Amino acid sequence: MAFRVIEGGLAARSPAFAGTTGDAPPTQEDVLREAERRIRAIGYDRWRNREAVTGIPAPREIKYLAMQIGYVAEAIGKLADIPADFHSDVYWPA
Numbered sequence: 001m002a003f004r005v006i007e008g009g010l011a012a013r014s015p016a017f018a019g020t021t022g023d024a025p026p027t028q029e030d031v032l033r034e035a036e037r038r039i040r041a042i043g044y045d046r047w048r049n050r051e052a053v054t055g056i057p058a059p060r061e062i063k064y065l066a067m068q069i070g071y072v073a074e075a076i077g078k079l080a081d082i083p084a085d086f087h088s089d090v091y092w093p094a
Contacts, residue, residue: 026086028077030082031076031086034086034087035069035070038069042062044063047063065093
């Protein structure tokens with residue numbers, strides 16, 4: 001049985017967290033990249049494209065979750081001090 005790392009790992013950080021390493025505080029762009037990563041993970045683009053092409057609406061749950069992720073990204077990005085662990089699941093909807 002062979003194992004393969006799909007994304008990330010302990011040796012290399014994901015590009016989504018590129019701006020959060022070292023002494024630099026996280027920026028609004030870092031938060032937006034994390035939101036985009038989470039929206040891609042739920043497959044929102046695929047559902048939105050299917051809706052545009054076929055007219056079959058995307059599931060309400062997917063649309064609602066994408067809207068929630070966008071709201072959280074906007075709220076975290078407006079904070080004066082963005083938490084260093086903003087990418088933690090504690091801040092984002094499941």
